[in-house]
Amino acid sequence: MSGRRGLGGRWVRRRPLRTRLALAASAAVALVAVGVCAAAFVIIRIQMTRQLDLNLAQTATQLTQQTRGWxxxxxxxxxxxxxxxxxxxxxxxxxxxxxxxxxxxxxxxxxxxxxxxxxxxxxxxxxxxxxxxxxxxxxxxxxxxxxxxxxxxxVERGVRHAAWALSAVGGAGVLLAAALGYWVSRTGLAPVARLTATAERIAATRDARHRIELPAGPPAREDEVTRLATSFNIMLGELEQSVTSQRRLVADASHELRTPLTALRTNAELLARADRLTDAQRDRAAAALGRQLREVTTLVNDLIELARDEEPQPLVEQVRPAALLEHAVGAARGHWPEITFTARIDPVAATITVPGVPPRLARLLSNLLDNAAKFSPPGGPVDTELTLTSGQLELTVRDHGPGIAAADLPHVFDRFYRAQAARALPGSGLGLAMARQIARAHGAELTAEQAPGGGALFRLRVPVAKP
Structure with a gap:
């Protein structure tokens, strides 16, 4: 017996979800219908028997007076x-x-x-x-x-008639239960069926642009399945954006690597025929080869850094941003001697520490300072300021160069994006993208805007935990 029940249970579990839901709904409604009919039959039988007993009792009371002398x-x-x-x-x-x-x-x-x-x-x-x-x-x-x-x-005839009538009603109830179960399974699982079909289509075509059709109506009336479909569409959007970003990164990286690799190959072939070159030509070719190797190395390292989404937890420690800013400004002064760097640090902000990876945060600051110095005129200032505002550390880096065009402002942090005015300048277009990624990995927010009076202003907001 237990083996047969086990087989029946496995058979049900192997059925599709729509079939199981239809069976469950039909069984529930049929059980209620049969139970109501059975209860009605018992009540009718009891009431008819009680009525007959009442007639007998009344007749007996009347006959008790009539048969007094019998x-x-x-x-x-x-x-x-x-x-x-x-x-x-x-x-x-x-x-x-x-x-x-x-x-x-x-x-x-x-x-x-x-x-x-x-x-x-x-x-x-x-x-x-x-x-x-x-x-x-x-x-x-x-x-x-x-x-x-x-x-x-x-009485017995009435009970039999009631039994037949209730059996007919119970049978109709079971049929109605089956129809309702089928309708409930189709209606209730329609979004799930669309979700499954979309997932299978994406798996077959590897195209994340597909979406699940959602029923029209206000969001307040959405049920759990509709919210699941909405979440799945949001996930598909994130997946599509990730795939698109990955493809764009690969395409942009191959484009950026093609030029320096071609130059490297040319200089390497040139040095291979060094016996045909003069000393000056060999020196120029060797210097160009070394410079291009450094550029390719820097570009590859930047790509590796961008491929990392979050910071490794073992490297996280308490960092004092004021000290990092002073160190980064000192390094920028040595790298850009023709630029004047200033650093204003609020005394309260100088004592604040935040969790982070010091080398990564130092890289973020150096990228911002290098970008500001690159667009500043010779002898022009680059102003940095660190303050504590509304429970957040706010770092601003401002240059006095041409600023950022309105058309370029939404794309400043895109990988390999270079504005028209920056295409003649050195760099790969990854510095600001890396800076924003490091900021997001530390729970901070990095934004760019036009500075009042000209120039570009970058604002970094770092949340500070309450003591």
Whole structure:
């Protein structure tokens, strides 16, 4: 038996979710319908039997007054008629029985009721091949029992009719339950079916641009499945953006690497024929080769840094941004001697520490300072300021160069993006993209804007934990 139940359970679990939901909904509604019909049948049967018992009791009460002077009497109707009761009076002593044969059965319990030793009772029996309901009660002040019987075939017929009617209703309820279960499974799982179809289509085509069609309506009326579909669409959007960004990064990286690799190959081939070159030509080729190797190395390192989304936790420590800023400004002064760097640090901000990776944060600051110096005129200033504002450390880096065009402002932090004015300057276009990625990995926000009075202004906001 347990093996058959196990097989049945496995069969259900192997069915599709839509089939299982339809079976569950149909079974639930069918169980309710059958239960209601069964309860109605029991109530109808009890009520009809109770009504018959009430008629018997009323008839017995009326006959008690009418038969006050009667002695033992045998019934002579044998319950041949439905509406006519069978009545007989039975003494407690069998010696007092009448000569006529009793039509209703007389038992020891009947004698006990007649003697007053037992209370009245109801009995179902058959008299003259007819179903009968009989009531036996004690006659007050007399050692006799009154037996009143009525045919119960009308009650049984009514009960049978009710059973057939309720069976028909129950059968219709089961069919309706099956239809409702099928409808519920189709309607309730329609978004899931669309989600599955979309996922299978994406797996087959590797195209993340597909989306699940959502029902029209206000967001407040969305159900759980619709919210799941919405979340899946958002995930698909993020996936599409990630895939697009990855493809763009590979395409841009190959484009950026093609030129220096070509130059490297040219200079390497040139140095391979060094015996045909003069000393000055060899020196120029060697210097160009070394410079191009450094550029390629820097570009590859930047790409490796950009491929990392978050900071390794073992390297995170408490860092004082003020000290990092002072060190970065000092290094920038040595690298850009023709630029004037200034650093204003709020005394309160100078004592604040935040969790981070010091080399990565130092790289962020050096990228911002190098970018500002690159666009500043010779002898021009680059202003940096570190303050504590609204529970955040705010670092600003401002140059006094041409600024950022409105068309370029949304793309400043894109990988390999270089504005029209910056294409003649050295660099690969990865410095600001790397700076923003480092900021996001540390939970900070880096933005760019036009500085009042000209130039570009970069603003870094770092959240500070409350003590």
């Amino acid at each position: 002695g033992p009497t045998a019934s002579d109707t044998s319950c041949r008629y439905q509406a006519v009761p069978c009545v007989q009076i039975v003494p407690s002593d069998p010696a007092e029985d009448p000569r006529n044969r009793y039509a209703l059965p007389v038992t020891a319990a009947t004698r006990q009721v007649a003697a007053g030793h037992r209370s009245g009772y109801y009995t179902n029996l058959t008299v003259a091949e007819q179903p009968v309901r009989m009531f036996t009660k004690h006659l007050p002040n007399r050692r006799q029992a009154l037996q009143v019987a009525l045919r119960s075939d009308t």
